[in-house]
Amino acid sequence: MNNANHWLSKYAKEYKIKTGLEQLYPGSLNVRLISPQYYKLLSSEGKIIIIEKEEFGWQRQIIMKPCRVFNRLAYIWRTNNGERDDTDLLELITDCKLRDEYGVRDGDEIIVEVDECVKESID
Structure with a gap:
């Protein structure tokens, strides 16, 4: 927890290649x-986007699922270790700080779309 900044900054070029998002x-x-x-x-x-750890010389496999939040392209982002855990937590990454852009506060309910119609609009 609280280390997304480090990994997303360190590997910004690699994530751009995989997501197509400029930043x-x-x-x-x-x-x-x-x-x-x-x-x-x-x-x-x-x-689903899978980045094998060997692909960029990373220590862990990364799994990402395209989704939409506030009608904006985002990705559910986790490691293969996180995928093995029973978790009710989604870690979302996108091109902006969602809390600031949409005024999200702890405890707010939001909708994360991950169904086939989202897949069609992202492909």
Whole structure:
């Protein structure tokens, strides 16, 4: 936790290659799910981006799932270690600081779209 800034800044070029976003905000928004209780990226439908640790000489595999939040392209972002845990937490990355851009505060409810219609609009 609280280390997204380090990794997104350090590997900005690599994330640009994988996401197509000109620049990612060097931080994330953590979203706790109401339902379903746990969400596994690898068992979800639609597009998934996997960055093998050997691809850029990293220590961990990164898994990203395109999504939309506030009608903005974003990615659910986690390591393969995080994918193995039963987690109700989504870590979202995008090209802006969502808290500032949309006035998000702790405890606010937001909608994260990850269904097939989102896949079509991202591909």
